[in-house]
Amino acid sequence: GAGVSQSPSNKVTEKGKDVELRCDPISGHTALYWYRQSLGQGLEFLIYFQGNSAPDKSGLPSDRFSAERTGGSVSTLTIQRTQQEDSAVYLCASSSGRGGPYGYTFGSGTRLTVV
């Protein structure tokens, strides 16, 4: 696609429920990144994919968080048993992946609210 698409744009869920966040990167971009931005805070790295592989999962906050990418395209970030501290904007970015994380393009994010 022309840009990075994320869905849903907003999600309100009850504490303890599971949620899935979707990211559709720019066509042809092999690298895909997930970040979390809490209110008024910076961009916290979660995980990145090169193709379908995730070389670095070090940013996932707990084992309730997981992500996958299939077909070298769409990625899904899953949060199980959501907690109120999971409330944040989840941003996805993609880049061509050639040589490094150059020219990140971000999606508009998914605003997750856990009530």
Added chain:
Amino acid sequence: GENVEQHPSTLSVQEGDSAVIKCTYSDSASNYFPWYKQELGKRPQLIIDIRSNVGEKKDQRIAVTLNKTAKHFSLHITETQPEDSAVYFCAAHDRGGSQGNLIFGKGTKLSVKP
């Protein structure tokens, strides 16, 4: 892994003045340093970047300088305008893993007063 510190957290300037935001990084192997601008309610957008083989890069009113020895880099905005008001993030390339990812500073909220 990489760690990026950014200062100040907030910055208020008068229209027409210059603004400077500074960042330090920890990993001497980092070689790519972009800056992103995030307007309220919008996605972060790349405004300028620099690689470690140069010391300075300019694009109209925006410039970035890099001091690899000291491991710090700075964003300079001259002749600030109200539309420059936003949150600015610096980042450094964390070279862990395959091709690495970006580690961001905590951001600087710039307010330009008319």
